[in-house]
Amino acid sequence: MNRTVLYWLLQILGWGSIALVQIALGSLSPTGIGPVQILGLLVLAAFNLLATHFLRFIIKRYNWFQLKFPRLILQSVLAMLALSFVNIIAQILINLVFGTLNPEEDFEVLVILAGLFIAFLFYALWFLLYFLFHFLDNYNTSLKYEARINQIRLNHLKSQLNPHFIFNALNSVRALVDEDPDKAKNAITRISNILRFSLMMDKKQTIDFEDELNTVRDYLMLESIRFEERLQVVYKIEDEAYSYKLPPMMLQTIVENAIKHGISNLVKGGLIEIKCREGLEDDLYIQVKNSGHLHTPPSLKPKAGGGHGLSNTVERLKLIYGDRASFRIFNSENEFVITEIKIPKQRVTFET
Incomplete structure (x- = not known):
């Protein structure tokens, strides 16, 4: 499968699955979950997809894969924190647009901190899977390259x-x-x-x-x-x-x-x-x-x-x-x- 197609498929499946789990949990609550709230969760999933896609662009644009491990960890944590704060702002704006904002609850410090923590966990999971996939794919490609380069070396020496x-x-x-x-x-x-x-x-x-x-x-x-x-x-x-x-x-x-x-x-x-x-x-x-x-x-x-x-x-x-x-x-x-x-x-x- 083409890497670009695979990337978008995994992005949609990943964030879509998280949205479905949130919808399922919401339906189990005593008050249930309405169509407007379901739509809000789907919009938030779309936001997360676009946000992590933009982050992927930054990672590739500035070649984070070549960073030393301590620097990579530091930049990744800072990026996840920044995305988590943006995620909280996005949730507030989505609730405001769909009329589901509850100022007394949504602006409580504990609620905001819990939202930050959950968003951070989601983005950390995304980072882990993305970098794991990259390094495994890189390792596989390197093995193919080494096998090919050894073959070329032997053939060239034979020719020379x-x-x-x-x-x-x-x-x-x-x-x-x-x-x-x-x-x-x-x-x-x-x-x-x-x-x-x-x-x-x-x-x-x-x-x-x-x-x-x-x-x-x-x-x-x-x-x-x-x-x-x-x-x-x-x-x-x-x-x-x-x-x-x-x-x-x-x-x-x-x-x-x-x-x-x-x-x-x-x-x-x-x-x-x-x-x-x-x-x-x-x-x-x-x-x-x-x-x-x-x-x-x-x-x-x-x-x-x-x-x-x-x-x-x-x-x-x-x-x-x-x-x-x-x-x-x-x-x-x-x-x-x-x-x-x-x-x-x-x-x-x-x-x-």
């Missing part, structure tokens, strides 16, 4: 350490040992950087954009040794891009795909252009443009048994960012293929 890659990299270095020893040392350092980064990529869900870009530079420098004049690399990186975080090896995977399916198939080689810019809504747009032509759209669905490539990239984006990220690949002017990714500024939003 396959004999073809090692053969090309070492042959490129061997050709430089006598001709340009300094350049050969630099190439070995870049190979080491890539392999070390591959081994460390499962430590975090996201990494700094600069760290990912440095790995891509190392990789393209190695490929430049292999392709020589056949490979042109252009970087168009806005300064704002460095304030973002990316899933590790995501940009690397896209660039590898551009080399493997684009440049490698062209006799004269071609261009790899990496362009990163910030959008109007604090989103990072990453474009990898490579010479070539996309004859058939690649499969973006995960394959049975895994698979290293674009399908894993799409799956990781979905697990980490949900619907806030996007991925597309398309032809441009019949000469280039563009892979574009949109990533939100905030890292993870496991919404409920």
